[in-house]
Amino acid sequence: MDINTTVDIAGVTFKNPVIAASGTFGYGREHVDYMDLNKIGGISVSGLTLEPRNGNPPPRIVETPSGIINSVGLQNPGVEYFINHQLPWLKEYDTRIIVNIAGNTVEEYCQIADRFNGTDVDMLELNISCPNVKQGGIAFGTQPVMVEEITSAVKRYTQYPLVVKLSPNVGDIVAIARAAQAGGADALSLINTITAMAVDIENKRPMLENVIGGLSGPAIKPIALRMVWQVCNSVDIPVIGMGGIMNGRDAVEFMMVGARAVAVGTANLIHPDACVRVLKGVEQYMTTAGVKDIRDIIGIIKT
Amino acid sequence: MDINTTVDIAGVTFKNPVIAASGTFGYGREHVDYMDLNKIGGISVSGLTLEPRNGNPPPRIVETPSGIINSVGLQNPGVEYFINHQLPWLKEYDTRIIVNIAGNTVEEYCQIADRFNGTDVDMLELNISCPNVKQGGIAFGTQPVMVEEITSAVKRYTQYPLVVKLSPNVGDIVAIARAAQAGGADALSLINTITAMAVDIENKRPMLENVIGGLSGPAIKPIALRMVWQVCNSVDIPVIGMGGIMNGRDAVEFMMVGARAVAVGTANLIHPDACVRVLKGVEQYMTTAGVKDIRDIIGIIKT
Amino acid sequence: MMTNTICRVEYNDYINKNIKKMGISGIEHKREVLPGQFLHIKPGSDYHGLLLRRPISISDVLPSTGIMEIIYLIKGPGTAELSRLKPGDGVDVLGPLGNGLVLDDNVKNLLLIGGGMGVAPLLYAARYYKHLSLNGIFGWRDTGSLIPLGAAKDFMDRVYICTQDGSTGHRGLVTDIFCERVEDIRPDMVFACGPVAMLKEVQRLCTRFGLDSRFSMEERMGCGVGSCMTCACKIERDGNWQYERVCCDGPVFNGQRVVFD
Amino acid sequence: MMTNTICRVEYNDYINKNIKKMGISGIEHKREVLPGQFLHIKPGSDYHGLLLRRPISISDVLPSTGIMEIIYLIKGPGTAELSRLKPGDGVDVLGPLGNGLVLDDNVKNLLLIGGGMGVAPLLYAARYYKHLSLNGIFGWRDTGSLIPLGAAKDFMDRVYICTQDGSTGHRGLVTDIFCERVEDIRPDMVFACGPVAMLKEVQRLCTRFGLDSRFSMEERMGCGVGSCMTCACKIERDGNWQYERVCCDGPVFNGQRVVFD
Numbered sequence A, B: 001m002d003i004n005t006t007v008d009i010a011g012v013t014f015k016n017p018v019i020a021a022s023g024t025f026g027y028g029r030e031h032v033d034y035m036d037l038n039k040i041g042g043i044s045v046s047g048l049t050l051e052p053r054n055g056n057p058p059p060r061i062v063e064t065p066s067g068i069i070n071s072v073g074l075q076n077p078g079v080e081y082f083i084n085h086q087l088p089w090l091k092e093y094d095t096r097i098i099v100n101i102a103g104n105t106v107e108e109y110c111q112i113a114d115r116f117n118g119t120d121v122d123m124l125e126l127n128i129s130c131p132n133v134k135q136g137g138i139a140f141g142t143q144p145v146m147v148e149e150i151t152s153a154v155k156r157y158t159q160y161p162l163v164v165k166l167s168p169n170v171g172d173i174v175a176i177a178r179a180a181q182a183g184g185a186d187a188l189s190l191i192n193t194i195t196a197m198a199v200d201i202e203n204k205r206p207m208l209e210n211v212i213g214g215l216s217g218p219a220i221k222p223i224a225l226r227m228v229w230q231v232c233n234s235v236d237i238p239v240i241g242m243g244g245i246m247n248g249r250d251a252v253e254f255m256m257v258g259a260r261a262v263a264v265g266t267a268n269l270i271h272p273d274a275c276v277r278v279l280k281g282v283e284q285y286m287t288t289a290g291v292k293d294i295r296d297i298i299g300i301i302k303t
Numbered sequence C, D: 001m002m003t004n005t006i007c008r009v010e011y012n013d014y015i016n017k018n019i020k021k022m023g024i025s026g027i028e029h030k031r032e033v034l035p036g037q038f039l040h041i042k043p044g045s046d047y048h049g050l051l052l053r054r055p056i057s058i059s060d061v062l063p064s065t066g067i068m069e070i071i072y073l074i075k076g077p078g079t080a081e082l083s084r085l086k087p088g089d090g091v092d093v094l095g096p097l098g099n100g101l102v103l104d105d106n107v108k109n110l111l112l113i114g115g116g117m118g119v120a121p122l123l124y125a126a127r128y129y130k131h132l133s134l135n136g137i138f139g140w141r142d143t144g145s146l147i148p149l150g151a152a153k154d155f156m157d158r159v160y161i162c163t164q165d166g167s168t169g170h171r172g173l174v175t176d177i178f179c180e181r182v183e184d185i186r187p188d189m190v191f192a193c194g195p196v197a198m199l200k201e202v203q204r205l206c207t208r209f210g211l212d213s214r215f216s217m218e219e220r221m222g223c224g225v226g227s228c229m230t231c232a233c234k235i236e237r238d239g240n241w242q243y244e245r246v247c248c249d250g251p252v253f254n255g256q257r258v259v260f261d
């Protein structure tokens, strides 16, 4: 059977809906020994900040039932280094490049966005789960007004379609999604990790040196599916769904509740070729279920 | 080694800190073939409403990685039936009885609270995760103002110490906890289930007839631990911690981050004697680690 | 105090493509095991991602050894885990659970109607009620999903077999045979288990023929002992309906009282 | 393209109370395996609650068969799962991963210092660098946590063994022996692996004795291939420190550059 897996997000065509999630795929290079980067729809690169960042002290990762908590703290070489040393290499591949950016202030986000103009990437993804230094450390992503403000500010500075990545650590994800849409977001991606903690009872200490971190993996999939479903039912812009996707079936679940594409995160830490495995699973599902066009299953769940 | 496991919560002494969580232990009766109810610290009975409730259509439960989602929807025989037919039986046992109540309006909560005066239970637990009919279905537990209002209203109507059970479906659990304390709560319990969804890709339907339900079990433990830790560091009233406790080690984790007692929920669905298993695990930990008094480990984690 | 024993797998063999029969020994039970009762079996250890027990009907209790048999379809991860167990392995079993089939003394002629995996509990019903006039109508989608009747066959006077594709027995549905044979068999009680569509039709036919019936129902379960309220089944009481618990109010309900939406 | 092969367990036997040695065949590798490299092994299947792979050092590569050996402590659920594997079972292995120990030609005299499970990778270092003047100082808490040296013993000129309780070999720490013997041995390179407290002291002593060193570091890991940034280790560069990745920048680092807080 001939199947079509292309999807369009804010005018950008993805050859298939499988994207590597930010922070779990580095800048692509580490995975080339294990898979062909040309095969997947896109890569959301590891979160970038204006200046290089050291990140948090180790241990930075701990396993929990069907999940992991990480507290990397955005260790990255900074935008400038990325553009000069990593982007040229990545651009050799035929896959969409989404740059995931984070800042401490609205101005920083705008500066980073501006720096990417003319660099020939495909999309900009705003990671708004970071604490806002000016607002006393409240994450940008938890207040609708701040979400709208930062979205519209960055939108003015970028030539690329803007994806806003939503934090799940909120009471009303729909309000946040609507705020991003009102601010001019071209697409949304969700969910980022859920704030969590693990305890080492032998040493009477937190497992992570940073005390808290972000939970990801299959454990959070049911929460992610619920949020993606709620958001898809409330906004008109396309949604990239993620949270615990380990195989093709999981990806299909997200698309059935309305996601136009999916991102694979934690799975990359287990199988460096996880994105390709997920893609194969999706294609296999399509063949078995007789789905000719992937777009036919997007939001097919009626409730 | 002689060990002391008694803890005091708002003037009520529990012989040990292990409590059966509401909704997972019925009204106790179903578990007597498997364990001795006298052994555990307390029982929080299945959520009660003013009138009998049929609950949601089945399927009402689905398994997810290291978790379950339920959408029972508070099926219960109503307060009157409970007081006349179930409470007398339960009172024969030497364990603390916590009545878990839910209403559609503040008045309903107060009415139920009032009805329990003179019935000789030990504590009242307010389940504020229910949608508030008057406020257009927003759960009481998600807005600090509503939490304070309902707490202080019910507090005026009850003769018993009042435990407010917090919903985790909020952006800032500390704000909610403080609101409950401000409203006069004598103790807090958390977390209730996290709103979630599962999808049946074969039938292109949600797995649960009610579409969404509440996630519980080990999957949510890291989120629960984080919230309990945050709340314990922000209020002066005792906290009953829960979320994914399957064994003694899990219980110890919650106490180390500051919980004065713990509740065992989903585990009861797997082992009808789970509460006793958890208790034995806690005692075993104490003996091995040389902890003579359980109170010595409460909040011992310094960060 | 009932303890939730670790029992022993005696055998665990394929009896069809994706269907296995497992014999389990060491299951303690105070009361006699009734047809329709089930075992609530934990796949894997507590460390694993699979949490819930799986309810599987008792399909036989061997008179000499007391070994309990289950017949199960390998459907998802839970039953796949069960299928990996080997003789001698331990298995965490809760049960027998549930309200089984209890018949009044005036029931003399029992008709068993089973569809798909619903045939499994009927095999034990055949042994348990072998002293009655006993007939069976069993159907499956095709030969690949069929459950061999084994010893149960000998306990029944007549057995009618059908498959939807006609690959074994009659071509058609159990309810077709029920209609055709009800006059010959003249049962005074029908005990049925199978897919909802089948039970709905059996219910309609029982009403038409004026027959009393008991259905063994399925629903997704949590605890299996009655406390979590997840296994709801709509049952008619006094002209109204209410949700009852399949795990302990059932799984065997008065067939005429089950409300199918 | 490297594929992430399902390899085969050849043996998996206890070599001490809670310590097992596993031989694995079928691991593809293009480059020669270096001491300090590790295998990233997945316990259980994806359906289970355990997600992450477990990094375990290669403790030997058998010359005739190419079987890779690991020696592991049964510590938590992951290694407990590994300990259940039987000969013939499949196991999902990623690797060999990491930057191993590469020595300049001018290194003629190598001293291996290992503590606890840190001795494991040194056994393969002994085989790999057997053509050098090779000495070893190995220590454990007690006899119950000791790793038998096996073939590695034959590759070394002198081996000093100690335990903290004196139950086997000298009583004391490896660093005590290091101090006592450094004058006799006169190594021009130290390769050390073990607990942080030990490495910190080895580092101090190497500085004092003016010795060059390489340490094989441990840190909690995710991917093992360099993309998740979870395995951070503080390394000094140009008078400053930065976090480098144990999985691919290490696990073998210049010992004098590792920053211990």
Ligand SMILES: Cc1cc2nc3c(=O)[nH]c(=O)nc-3n(C[C@H](O)[C@H](O)[C@H](O)COP(=O)(O)OP(=O)(O)OC[C@H]3O[C@@H](n4cnc5c(N)ncnc54)[C@H](O)[C@@H]3O)c2cc1C
Pocket (backbone or CB within 6 Å): B062, B063, C038, C052, C053, C054, C055, C056, C057, C058, C070, C071, C072, C073, C074, C075, C076, C077, C078, C079, C080, C117, C120, C121, C217, C218, C219, C220, C221, C246, C251
């Ligand atoms: C009272 C009763 C008796 C049963 N007797 C038998 C029997 O004799 N033989 C047999 O093969 N099957 C029987 N079933 C169905 C059996 O329980 C399911 O097929 C099995 O639980 C599927 O588990 P799984 O992990 O392999 O599949 P999955 O579909 O992945 O299961 C996921 C979850 O759904 C639940 N579930 C899935 N299907 C059913 C179902 N039909 N009924 C209840 N829960 C379900 C599982 O318990 C599990 O929690 C019975 C069910 C009930 C309620």
Ligand SMILES: Cc1cc2nc3c(=O)[nH]c(=O)nc-3n(C[C@H](O)[C@H](O)[C@H](O)COP(=O)(O)OP(=O)(O)OC[C@H]3O[C@@H](n4cnc5c(N)ncnc54)[C@H](O)[C@@H]3O)c2cc1C
Pocket (backbone or CB within 6 Å): A062, A063, D038, D052, D053, D054, D055, D056, D057, D058, D070, D071, D072, D073, D074, D075, D076, D077, D078, D079, D080, D117, D120, D121, D217, D218, D219, D220, D221, D246, D251
């Ligand atoms: C490069 C490297 C080489 C290693 N070589 C060996 C070896 O040869 N023999 C051996 O016995 N052990 C070795 N370890 C340690 C080994 O990885 C852990 O003991 C093991 O992962 C514990 O898993 P668990 O599930 O049994 O225990 P748990 O403590 O329950 O593990 C929980 C989590 O913590 C991680 N973890 C726990 N301890 C460590 C640790 N010390 N280092 C890294 N991650 C850890 C696990 O990978 C897992 O993600 C090595 C570690 C590293 C980083």
Ligand SMILES: Cc1cc2nc3c(=O)[nH]c(=O)nc-3n(C[C@H](O)[C@H](O)[C@H](O)COP(=O)(O)O)c2cc1C
Pocket (backbone or CB within 6 Å): A021, A022, A023, A024, A046, A047, A048, A070, A072, A074, A100, A127, A165, A191, A192, A193, A215, A216, A217, A218, A220, A242, A243, A244, A245, A263, A264, A265, A266, A267, D222, D228, D230
């Ligand atoms: C180690 C790690 C690092 C991450 N770093 C980032 C990041 O830099 N920027 C970002 O937007 N999300 C980051 N995330 C979140 C993921 O992109 C993803 O949203 C989340 O993990 C949920 O998906 P999953 O369950 O498939 O992992 C990170 C996640 C992990 C596990």
Ligand SMILES: Cc1cc2nc3c(=O)[nH]c(=O)nc-3n(C[C@H](O)[C@H](O)[C@H](O)COP(=O)(O)O)c2cc1C
Pocket (backbone or CB within 6 Å): B021, B022, B023, B024, B046, B047, B048, B070, B072, B074, B100, B127, B165, B191, B192, B193, B215, B216, B217, B218, B220, B242, B243, B244, B245, B263, B264, B265, B266, B267, C222, C228, C230
């Ligand atoms: C089947 C089920 C029913 C529940 N019913 C109630 C309820 O009636 N009232 C309430 O406050 N919490 C209810 N809960 C929530 C639990 O009491 C507990 O807060 C939650 O499940 C988290 O703990 P756990 O992970 O140990 O299950 C229910 C949970 C489950 C699984």
Ligand code: FES
Pocket (backbone or CB within 6 Å): C220, C221, C222, C223, C224, C225, C226, C227, C228, C229, C230, C231, C245, C246, C247, C248
């Ligand atoms: S399964 Fe819990 S009440 Fe029936």
Ligand code: FES
Pocket (backbone or CB within 6 Å): D220, D221, D222, D223, D224, D225, D226, D227, D228, D229, D230, D231, D245, D246, D247, D248
């Ligand atoms: S473990 Fe992922 S970068 Fe090292």
